[in-house]
Amino acid sequence: MxxxxxxxxxxxxxxxxxxxxxxxxxxxxxxxxxxxxxxxxxxxxxxxxxxxxxxxxxxxxxxxxxxxxxxxxxxxxxxxxxxxxxxxxxxxxxxxxxxxxxxxxxxxxxxxxxxxxxxxxxxxxxxxxxxxxxxxxxxxxxxxxxxxxxxxxxxxxxxxxxxxxxxxxxxxxxxxxxxxxxxxxxxxxxxxxxxxxxxxxxxxxxxxxxxxxxxxxxxxxxxxxxxxxxxxxxxxxxxxxxxxxxxxxxxxxxxxxxxxxxxxxxxxxxxxxNMLTVNGQKMSKSAGNGFTPVQLKTGDHPLLEKGYSEMTIRFFMLQSHYGSTLDFSNDALNASEKGFEKLSKAYETLQSLTPSKENTVDIASLQQKCYDAMNDDFNTPILIAHLFDGVKMINSINNGKANIDEENLNKLKSIFNGFLFDVLGLKIEQNNTTSNDISNELMDVILEIRKEAKKTKNYALADHIRDNLSALNITIKDSKEKSTWEIN
RNA sequence: GACAAGAUGGCUGAACGGCUAAGGCAACAGACUGCAAACCUGUUUUGUGUAAGUUCGAAUCUCACUCUUGUCUCCA
Known part of the structure; x- marks a missing residue:
């Protein structure tokens, strides 16, 4: 035990x-x-x-x-x-x-x-x-x-x-x-x-x-x-x-x-x-510097640059130890948003990894480190640091720079499922690409046109689409398979 | 004022006497790309508030100082 x-x-x-x-x-x-x-x-x-x-x-x-x-x-x-x-x-x-x-x-x-x-x-x-x-x-x-x-x-x-x-x-x-x-x-x-x-x-x-x-x-x-x-x-x-x-x-x-x-x-x-602080001051009802969860989601507060999802905030909080004060700032939240995205992406990559005969990664040791971190007064920031070690492994395997056999792959999956979801209580948030409202369908049309333009080397048109969408605060993200978009 | 916690790199935040002070973000470079962005990889010589002490060895222990925060009235 x-x-x-x-x-x-x-x-x-x-x-x-x-x-x-x-x-x-x-x-x-x-x-x-x-x-x-x-x-x-x-x-x-x-x-x-x-x-x-x-x-x-x-x-x-x-x-x-x-x-x-x-x-x-x-x-x-x-x-x-x-x-x-x-x-x-x-x-x-x-x-x-x-x-x-x-x-x-x-x-x-x-x-x-x-x-x-x-x-x-x-x-x-x-x-x-x-x-x-x-x-x-x-x-x-x-x-x-x-x-x-x-x-x-x-x-x-x-x-x-x-x-x-x-x-x-x-x-x-x-x-x-x-x-x-x-x-x-x-x-x-x-x-x-x-x-x-x-x-x-x-x-x-x-x-x-x-x-x-x-x-x-x-x-x-x-x-x-x-x-x-x-x-x-x-x-x-x-x-x-x-x-x-x-x-x-x-x-x-x-x-x-x-x-x-x-x-x-x-x-x-x-x-x-410990307390959550805002600009070094304790967040409290009486001080009036508290954000409600709704304000945080929408970004509708003078101190907030933008809205943040619940899982970003949960991840942000778990990156510090519960016994330490944690200072709340837009910079810190933005950093957490990026970090959590990276972790989420690696989790999705993990699902698509294929096992090989040989194995060059030490999954048992990773697992032990995760337990050790939590056993030490529920040290979630250390646990997260170890999970990022796992992220590096996943990406290396995906790039062909490392290999993992079936047994270890299963273990790695169970580490991520166990610690990321069951213990830390995080969940992967779906992008806006799966819903079927009208803007998604419009964007599909636009991205299809741009794809055609690129195919015919009409880069002027492709860039025109990208720039004008960018002016609307819509960022296009190209990858090898397909292009996705998101609102900033 | 009393008591308690704390001060770590550009930001955030671990470490609880012992290898090159974790991780995330940022920055820079590479890879990718028609070019970018995103993703991926790598790098980031002066970083532990100030000044002493204990120790073979201190971010970590002791003393002093400066500063911050909390509690002492409702707050998680």
Whole structure:
């Protein structure tokens, strides 16, 4: 079996991965809050963990992958006293909260599909687990780690910290946190500024609320992940993923809640994906520098020179390691577009290669390198570099400069199918030549005329066609068999 | 301010003490072409923020400095 190493954010070290139950893996990833469109930064995180999921499956593990939908409980303003995000958007749009939730959940799923992410095994929603959340609040209270004030329940961080290291994940010390706490409104109910709401009382103006032992209210944001991961993966599970920006306070609170409810430390390996930046700044909803997937596809954004396909973007993201920041720029995307084209073309060439008797390429070693790359903390950029070694082999064989026998050819095909498609989740995009709309038919006519002109050595006409099409942003690409075209 | 991550060639981005610092893009040359483009092949002498230290050996470890980013309030 393969030895996978994972950079564990809890310890800050690269550790050998050992599942709790051999052959089975439980993985939880914090999903989106469905109150508006996802942006590219969100997409990056989900692609990163999609590849983790895909690789573990590829190795033969049975993986239960849980990714939640947050549809309540995300407070908008400071100090746990603001409005619920979903409820606010519902008021603005004059819709039922669940209507908002459904709309953006659908949109999220569509984006995930377009980027070729696999569906998680379970995608639970916070509103579907209100009872379980109430139960966990009760457990925490009964363990003396939470207190109720005016119908709200707060987690007692100081008390927790007496026996447990609050801040262990993010490397913070409680004294530092205390000394740096800002004075905020709406904290008068808390005994300590670090305390956080696990249940929040709702007045009548709140349009999302449920009955509870403490009156009408709604669950705190951090609670749902603790509850749902426990319910579906057990009190301790293998991998917990999420964006770097969730490390504190969200994941820190999650640990505290699980421990506080008597479950012990919930996660063996914490994985955090790094941020996508734009001109060096974090892409975020609040900064307003986020591209929606649609804008990226069409290029309809001031910072974009043109549109890019989903697979170009997926490839672009996988060319960096999930733990590193990745800076988004037109140059970088153009480079990825070219690179992915080259890879796609080589894949098509691979299908047409014919085996020979002798063999001059080392496919076994290539395959081992691919596994090694992924085993080393899911190092997709290295894997891609090795696949480009494969591209060079494919082209050499195609040019007659190298030979491959049947056994190795089959192995090479399985490497590309396995790592390119199954693991990296890329797919070859079809050109516009297969569809049969009118412009394709017109272009066929034009290219046929040009072909005739070349045949009769009427180069003036052939060049005239090429130049005038070029003026329309249409590029003709000649090859030995036929000419193709594309719009720039 | 506290804590965390980081600074690698023209751009992007790997490496986690040990052969010529990966790969992609760009540039240049060749091959192909009627000529180009595309595809293919090859090449790209000064590149690891600054200054010290540990070591036989440092991009990698230690110290200082400069700068960047993130978290500390909702965010993947």
């Amino acid at each position: 393969n030895n996978i190493k994972i950079n564990n954010s809890l310890t800050g070290k690269k550790e050998l991965f050992k599942p709790i139950t051999p052959g089975h893996i439980g993985m939880y990833v914090c999903g989106p809050t469905v109150y508006n469109d996802v942006h590219l930064g969100n997409v990056r995180t989900f692609i990163s963990f999609d590849v983790v999921y895909r690789y573990l499956i590829y190795l033969g593990y049975k993986v239960r992958y849980v990714r939640n939908i947050t549809d309540v409980g995300h407070l908008l303003n400071d100090a746990d006293s603001g409005e619920d995000k979903i409820a606010k958007q519902a008021k603005l749009l004059n819709k039922e909260p669940m209507e908002v939730v459904q709309y953006y959940t659908n949109g999220f799923h569509e984006v995930m599909r377009n980027y070729n992410n696999l569906s998680p095994s379970i995608e639970p929603s916070a509103t579907g687990h209100i009872m379980e959340q109430i139960e966990m609040v009760q457990e925490i209270i009964s363990n003396g780690l939470a207190y109720e004030v005016n119908g709200s329940v707060y987690f007692d961080v100081n008390k927790y910290n007496e026996h447990n290291p609050y801040g262990e994940l993010s490397g913070r010390k409680i004294e530092d946190l205390l000394s740096n706490t800002r004075a905020l409104d709406g904290q008068e109910e808390k005994r300590n500024p670090l305390d956080f709401a696990i249940w929040k009382a709702a007045d009548e103006s709140h349009i999302m609320q449920w009955n509870s032992p403490w009156g009408k209210g709604f669950p705190g944001w951090h609670l749902e992940c603790s509850v749902m991961s426990t319910k579906y993966l057990g009190k301790t599970f293998d991998i917990h993923g999420g964006g770097m920006d969730l490390k504190f306070p969200h994941h820190e609170c999650e640990i505290a809640q699980n421990v506080g409810a008597g479950g012990g430390h919930p996660v063996n390996y914490w994985m955090h994906g």
